Amino acid sequence: MPWLGCSLLLLLVIGCTDGEQHDDAYPRRPIKLIVPFAAGGGSDTFGRVIQNAIETHRLLPERLVIINVPGAGGTIGSRRVKHARPDGYTLLLLHEGILTARHSGSAAYGAEAFVPIAGTGNATQVVAVRDDSTYSDLPSLMREASRNPDSIVFSANIGAPSHFAGLMLQAKQPGSKFRYTQTGGGAKRFAALQGGHADVSSFSIAEYVQFKLSGIRALALLGPERHPDLPDLGTAIEQGFDVESQNMQFWWAPLGTPPDRVETIADALAAAMQTDEVRQTLAEMKITDTVLRGAALEAELQRRERRIAEVAPSAAVELPDFAMIALGCLALTAVAAFIRAVRRRSSGVPRPAADRTERETSAHTGQLAAIGCTTVCYVITLQFQLVRFVPITAAYALLIGGILVWPLIQSRRINATKATVALLIVSVLMSVVMHYLFTEVLVVDLP
């Protein structure tokens, strides 16, 4: 088959040009930064601000490429970095969620599974209520929470810092307990307060400043000192509750990454944080321009870990097991469908719709099997990155196109040259152009 030859040749020619260079200089190729949240979120925006500064000021000789690996509260992305080769070319940007994930039960590992590079920026949280709420300050809220435990509804993103802010507060007032409800991100929590579906919640300063005019009022700032943008808002510590909740963006490398490479990245990050545009953007986002590294970073991580570990979340209301209910429904409907099928067959009702099966000859089944196998091989090759994207994709397009068109060429229904040219165009277009579009224009990390 000329197709096989053609595609193998393509594979060889393009596949062999990629020689790995081994050298001590770092970095020699673009560094991948895994952001374990979707594009457009807070962490992603922060990462892109820093990335922008590193590129415009050439703080690293190579590019820093942001790759979004969202899912499961950041654990899909963090797990990928945990298992990545510790060569300094795969990094992780993950905030305090890395500390809370283990205590809320969504991951079995925490900060100890990574080498911390740096902690940058600090977004302080505030505790806020609706404008017309009867609570005037933090003590009045906490008094009510201990007088009538489990009656004040605290809107949170369960397992995330907003939840832990409430848990830390109630730990400081004996006998108090909030009733937590799952709401989600800042905008949804604000809507829940406004609609009267919750009594209190916590927000980052940026969110609070944004929503303040729409009718919420902060009771306390959960930071060590007052914030210049909110000079009248007392901290929780001032009001007698030793609680701090500040979300810091931490940069991580896999365990075993050489210390000098960690230093190189930390230097670049520290320099990026000092640039004018980063400072200006962070000021607008109400994030401080703190940079922690080395011993100070270790100490801060331990301090935060302690604060969070103290208040392991208690189980909320006993929720029905939705998954089991779904399984039950599925079983029930499956039985119903089965009974109906049996009854139909026995009552001799003709099967609906003329079956297309008659046209499905064995030749076509063979083609389908060949295409299926090729596709599985293609995906496996991509998964284990045996060959680079462009050659394998071109080969794949040629192969399955060839499988489909081969019988037609044999029966002389299609001109062989014409088909070859068409398939070559398609394979080149789909491999090279798609590769360019996705990696260069849209910054997707194709294998």
Added chain:
Amino acid sequence: MFTEPAVAIEFLLSPTSLLMAAIGSLLGIFVGAIPGLTGAMLIALTLPLTYSMPSELALVLLVSMYVGSVSGGLVTATLLRIPGTPASMMTTLDGYPMAQRGQAGRALALGIGGTFIGGMISWGFLVCLAQPMAAWSLTFGPFEFFALVMVAMVLIATVGGKSLSLGLFSGALGVMIAMPGSSPATGIARFTFGIHEMDDGFKLLPVLIGLFAVNQVIRQVLQGDVGGSAAEVNDGDKLDFRLRDVATHGVNLVRSALIGTWIGILPGIGANVGSVIAYSAAKRASKTPERFGNGSEEGVVASETANNATVGGALIPLVAMGIPGSVIDAILLGALVIHGLKPGPMLVQSDPLAVQTIVGTMLIANLLTLLFLLASVRIMVRAARVPLFVLVPVVMIFCVIGSYALANRMFDVWVMLAFGVIGYLMERFHIPIAPLVIGFVLAPIGEEHLAAGLMQSGGSLMPMFTQPISLGLSLVALGLLAWTLWRRFNDGKAIVLPDESS
């Protein structure tokens, strides 16, 4: 809202901002048509490029991308049975059968017309009723949301096709497929069988691409005839949208646009659910419900009108109260902040030009999207005429890259392939796919809100029946269910064998 409209109009009609709107809509359409690339992705990646632009110009670019990206999905959905964005999944159900019958041009024209009218009606709401509607939407708490999801879930029973039991089975299967991964209420993983890649469950896009596109590839290969093309085009080149259609589909257009706008306003429920509900409502109201799923014009119109109407709807809480109604709106909100504007109820007073720019751009982007789509219909239909042996590699590579690009992982590619086989087997055994998709989309939303409601009430279901809105919606759900079952059992023959009775 329009105290000084002259300034805004002058700005919006300047060549620079028109150019921005054109670039934005074109890129949006393009990204919307390619599976795996979403409008949210495009806008998030563009945002850093706008840092140096004046804020109004940045808004023009971003909002027109938003409008374009919701509209582009209908092209691939109709011609290739690949929903370019999840919001177009209901369009594949009827658009593709129409294209197969040789009415590709007609299906596209109806979709484009619906897109435009849906956008314009929701724009009208954005201009006139932003303030009161946003305020009312706040009264929706967890139980109200759950009741709303229940209303939509009941519709599974109606879109199920010929057999009620198979439809319900398919719906339950969809709900079950949504279960693995992190629980939407507590974040704890379940049904992952120890496989960490499963911690986030099955994502919507790989499942949809598999169920529709890969399934289609399998069927076409088995049917042979690879020298032929996917869509047999007879009168397909003709752009077949007549003024008469506005009259024929008038009620459907208005109803779908209203549903879309309203779903758009509610935070966290996006264009997907809007088109699902509008589609089901159109089927219920239709005189020929049996044609839904086999190339019904009404289905295409309902789906595309509603998903575009959610754009205007979702902008309402953003403009009026600074609350983003969708992921893309959240990014737009971020853009406002980065450009030094203060979103919230005071935005209209503090920076009327920004509000007028958003509102005006939506109008311009809708017009431009209409123009671009109409101008390219002919080329797009031709593209669907390429022989199968060329089309199959293209579609398969799109499916693979698209699934991968969503979250940069191969797991989604395997999920996509597996659901291709599942979709093929389901159709082989005459199990309808639409209920599965609806169950899969709605289950996590329903679960999240029911759990939130129970956590808020301390485990009691009572608020569901003591609060007027949730009580009303629950009654609607019950009523719809009872009516559907009654009709199924009393009137069954007329539905099962429509061709003979008519």
